Amino acid sequence: MSDTEARLQAIHDRIRATAQANNRSEDRIQLLAVSKTKPADAVREVFAAGCRIFGENYIQEARQKIENLSDLNISWHFIGHLQSNKAKYAVRLFDLIHSVDSLKLAREIDKQAAKNDKIQDILIQVNIGAEVSKSGIAEEEAITLVKSLSSLENIRVKGLMTIPPYYNDPDAVRPFFQALRRLAVRLESLALPRISMAELSMGMTGDFEAAIEEGATMIRIGTAIFGSRT
Numbered sequence: 140m141s142d143t144e145a146r147l148q149a150i151h152d153r154i155r156a157t158a159q160a161n162n163r164s165e166d167r168i169q170l171l172a173v174s175k176t177k178p179a180d181a182v183r184e185v186f187a188a189g190c191r192i193f194g195e196n197y198i199q200e201a202r203q204k205i206e207n208l209s210d211l212n213i214s215w216h217f218i219g220h221l222q223s224n225k226a227k228y229a230v231r232l233f234d235l236i237h238s239v240d241s242l243k244l245a246r247e248i249d250k251q252a253a254k255n256d257k258i259q260d261i262l263i264q265v266n267i268g269a270e271v272s273k274s275g276i277a278e279e280e281a282i283t284l285v286k287s288l289s290s291l292e293n294i295r296v297k298g299l300m301t302i303p304p305y306y307n308d309p310d311a312v313r314p315f316f317q318a319l320r321r322l323a324v325r326l327e328s329l330a331l332p333r334i335s336m337a338e339l340s341m342g343m344t345g346d347f348e349a350a351i352e353e354g355a356t357m358i359r360i361g362t363a364i365f366g367s368r369t
């Protein structure tokens with residue numbers, strides 16, 4: 140077994156153990172391998188070890204990597220901050236955009252998706268910690284945003300995403316995961332057309348077990364798969 144395979148197996152073991160302990164089905168927890176800053180060859184290795192979903196943060200970097208890896212059957216997800224003027228690339232390259240945090244950006248994605256004859260799946264990125272430095276829409280504004288998105292025909296809202304403030308202690312981030320889930324329940328209860336709250340994208344290398352315990356359906360893991368980023 141290669142080092143990469145061993146690392147992935149260890150992560151899958153932890154996902155399975157946490158899912159079982161919480162009466163959750165492992166099938167409802169998708170693992171995204173976060174490949175930002177890592178070369179295409181490293182992605183090939185992780186693909187060979189079984190990963191099929193990869194997350195990228197920067198459009199420029201992703202365009203080259205995705206081109207280079209077009210022979211592989213990868214589902215690419217965009218997880219970084221997206222500027223409206225890059226929306227056209229995001230729509231062409233990614234199956235799911237996790238980081239929609241404004242009506243302006245959503246409208247641009249909708250427009251580009253229409254041009255490409257595509258229904259673009261998106262998540263709303265929520266700034267649960269209300270930190271100034273991080274992107275994401277404030278919790279109170281998310282409801283207004285989601286209501287406006289319901290009328291856009293070429294996007295489909297699939298759920299919510301958050302990046303909580305960094306703590307070493309996974310239990311310190313747990314309230315942020317809980318808050319995201321509560322918000323999803325509240326939005327789901329509005330029963331808006333074209334709006335689903337099926338997916339919760341939360342949890343990274345340092346806190347993914349806490350995220351699974353609190354309902355994550357997509358965990359985004361970089362360091363534990365690829366090693367540290369320089």
Ligand SMILES: *Cc1c(COP(=O)(O)O)cnc(C)c1O
Pocket residue numbers: 173175196218219302343344345359360361362363
């Ligand atoms: C880099 C990144 C990750 C992965 O972080 P690790 O701690 O390396 O697992 C997950 N989500 C987002 C949005 C990121 O930018």
